[in-house]
Amino acid sequence: MFFGGVKESEARLARGLRLVAGGIAAIVALSLPSIQFAVGYRALEASLESEVGFSAQGISEIINNDPEMWQFEEHRLGAIVAHRLERREPEIRRIVNHRGHLVQQSADPLARPYMTRATDLFDSGTYIGRVEISRSLVPLLKDTFLFALLGLLLGVAVYSALMLLPMRALQRVMASLFQEKERAHVTLHAIGDAVISTDPDGKVLMMNAIAERLTGWPTDEAAGRNLREIMHAVDAHTGDPLPDPLGMFRERRDMDPVFRNALLTSRDGRILRIADSSAPIRGEEGTLQGMVVVFRDITAQQRMEEELLKTQKLESVGTLAGGIAHDFNNILTAILGNISLAEAQVDPATQAHARLDEAAKACQRARDLTNQLLTFSRGGAPVRKTGSLGALVRDTVGFAMAGAKARCEVDVTADLWPADIDEGQISQVIHNLVINALQAMPDGGTIDIQAENILVTSSDALPLLPGRYVKVSVRDEGEGILPEHLPNLFDPYFTTKREGSGLGLSVCFNVVKNHGGFITASSPPGEGATFVFYLPASAHAGAGEPARAAESPAGAGRVLAMDDDAVILEVVGEMLRHLRYEPAFAGDGAEAISMYREAQAAGKPFSAVIMDLTIPGGMGGREAVARLLEIDPGARVIVSSGYSNDPVMADFRAHGFCGVVAKPYLIATLAAALSGAIGDATGGNAWGT
Numbered sequence: 001m002f003f004g005g006v007k008e009s010e011a012r013l014a015r016g017l018r019l020v021a022g023g024i025a026a027i028v029a030l031s032l033p034s035i036q037f038a039v040g041y042r043a044l045e046a047s048l049e050s051e052v053g054f055s056a057q058g059i060s061e062i063i064n065n066d067p068e069m070w071q072f073e074e075h076r077l078g079a080i081v082a083h084r085l086e087r088r089e090p091e092i093r094r095i096v097n098h099r100g101h102l103v104q105q106s107a108d109p110l111a112r113p114y115m116t117r118a119t120d121l122f123d124s125g126t127y128i129g130r131v132e133i134s135r136s137l138v139p140l141l142k143d144t145f146l147f148a149l150l151g152l153l154l155g156v157a158v159y160s161a162l163m164l165l166p167m168r169a170l171q172r173v174m175a176s177l178f179q180e181k182e183r184a185h186v187t188l189h190a191i192g193d194a195v196i197s198t199d200p201d202g203k204v205l206m207m208n209a210i211a212e213r214l215t216g217w218p219t220d221e222a223a224g225r226n227l228r229e230i231m232h233a234v235d236a237h238t239g240d241p242l243p244d245p246l247g248m249f250r251e252r253r254d255m256d257p258v259f260r261n262a263l264l265t266s267r268d269g270r271i272l273r274i275a276d277s278s279a280p281i282r283g284e285e286g287t288l289q290g291m292v293v294v295f296r297d298i299t300a301q302q303r304m305e306e307e308l309l310k311t312q313k314l315e316s317v318g319t320l321a322g323g324i325a326h327d328f329n330n331i332l333t334a335i336l337g338n339i340s341l342a343e344a345q346v347d348p349a350t351q352a353h354a355r356l357d358e359a360a361k362a363c364q365r366a367r368d369l370t371n372q373l374l375t376f377s378r379g380g381a382p383v384r385k386t387g388s389l390g391a392l393v394r395d396t397v398g399f400a401m402a403g404a405k406a407r408c409e410v411d412v413t414a415d416l417w418p419a420d421i422d423e424g425q426i427s428q429v430i431h432n433l434v435i436n437a438l439q440a441m442p443d444g445g446t447i448d449i450q451a452e453n454i455l456v457t458s459s460d461a462l463p464l465l466p467g468r469y470v471k472v473s474v475r476d477e478g479e480g481i482l483p484e485h486l487p488n489l490f491d492p493y494f495t496t497k498r499e500g501s502g503l504g505l506s507v508c509f510n511v512v513k514n515h516g517g518f519i520t521a522s523s524p525p526g527e528g529a530t531f532v533f534y535l536p537a538s539a540h541a542g543a544g545e546p547a548r549a550a551e552s553p554a555g556a557g558r559v560l561a562m563d564d565d566a567v568i569l570e571v572v573g574e575m576l577r578h579l580r581y582e583p584a585f586a587g588d589g590a591e592a593i594s595m596y597r598e599a600q601a602a603g604k605p606f607s608a609v610i611m612d613l614t615i616p617g618g619m620g621g622r623e624a625v626a627r628l629l630e631i632d633p634g635a636r637v638i639v640s641s642g643y644s645n646d647p648v649m650a651d652f653r654a655h656g657f658c659g660v661v662a663k664p665y666l667i668a669t670l671a672a673a674l675s676g677a678i679g680d681a682t683g684g685n686a687w688g689t
Contacts (some may be wrong), residue, residue: 005427051084062077093132098129197292203225215231261298339360407446433474437476517535558604559608563622592609605632
């Protein structure tokens, strides 16, 4: 309700009507004489200025002809003061010299008050006199008086007309307007966007509850204040203050609503990302009556869009990283294969063999780096093998600490249980945690790393199944982690570092989780930060380092190698010959299938086939193995790929393969894979005993 009752409403309406009618009548009564006087006064002034300018021009010609005697040119000066440009009206025209003495005049009787206009006369920049023209204002005042009478009559007529309007009809109209206003009020507070309306000067008239919540200003405090005081908004991209839409609406009547993205600082200091639009409120003739600003909080939406954009960028970078890693793994296959062959031909006791062994280890570290690229680019299930975490921790730490100010102490339990792990992915976890610790200690310090056995029971407060686990902890001496940041440490893109991507710890979390483990962090005040991850211990006891090339077992039979890289085929061929296999080569899956069928028909079947998983522009191993098994269900096919974390590599048996070798690989790795594949087929051991 906008009024207390019907009678009060009627009284207010009547008072308001009388005030409005009286005001309009007064405006009408005063407007006519005011306008007439202003127009007449300006016309008289313009006429005098024109006349005096014309006269001054004529006198200047006389002065130029005779500067010394111009005052005595009575005939010519008299003609000038007597000349009229317009119809004859009573006036006084005077020419005076620089001393103020009258030189010439033409004077008609004039009633006061009158208007005078003058122009100075100069000779070569020296003041020598002036010309004056005066006319009476009495005719103008008489006309103004007549217009005042007319305005008074018109004002009385307007007042009477307005007061004679049916009051009941006016009341109905006003009641209808109030109802519309109340409906608008309810609608305004029911919509989900913030709405603020202003007058033409930008002062707030009303705002809804959403606007109150986002700006922090109640309506009763905001009313009458300038919108800029209520909405502290800057451009979301540049940080510059936003231009005033009212100014733009005043300049252009046909201007459409203005849409913007901005950062809004609320009264309580919150910074919100908003999308706002401003639209003008115009009268029937297009005059600006104010504007309406509608805005909404898009902070969460913008964050989601930014995360999506980050994801899309990461996917693009990941695709590039995966391609580079694949190609680099192919190169490493040739390098590591040749090193492995050279090791097999050199006496293990020589210095050359030691150097080759170090080169092989360097290649394996490079392989781990490419595997990190692949994990970044694709993720996917780990390609596991049973191995010792102790050796992996030492190798990874040594690589990550190169050139660091800090020092690292590694403590590995002597009887540390082996674990089924993807060495490349777990190496990346250790590497990321060490780098994180180094960044927490820019001035140096000590990193403590421990690897130990732990038996998890149902009573332990860990989200793990009961069983045997290997526990690895990494502790630094940095400033620690704020308690409010701990719950978000492993969220994608969360980082407290200015240059951080927020991906390192997220990758650690996903890798450990995919291994069936768990990772956590703690940071007691003043004691740095400690990261701990748990990995299930392997059910296979006694797994150690891979056999070296000199221990590689000899084999027998024909082996078909399929790869699109001729250098890899050459190295693989030398490895196979060294292992006493008879190699054959195919460039893609179609050629391999054809050669396999021909070998069967000739009675010289292949004991095993090594297939590259990806062949650009040709049939890869995934399709080829299915076709090959249709020809020979007993075919022994080993998958090989530079994409070491491809899902096919992690679950090769489900795709029809009986073995896997991830590029790059040692000759011992290839020998073990062939031995396992051919041994499974014969029910014996291809290593021979």
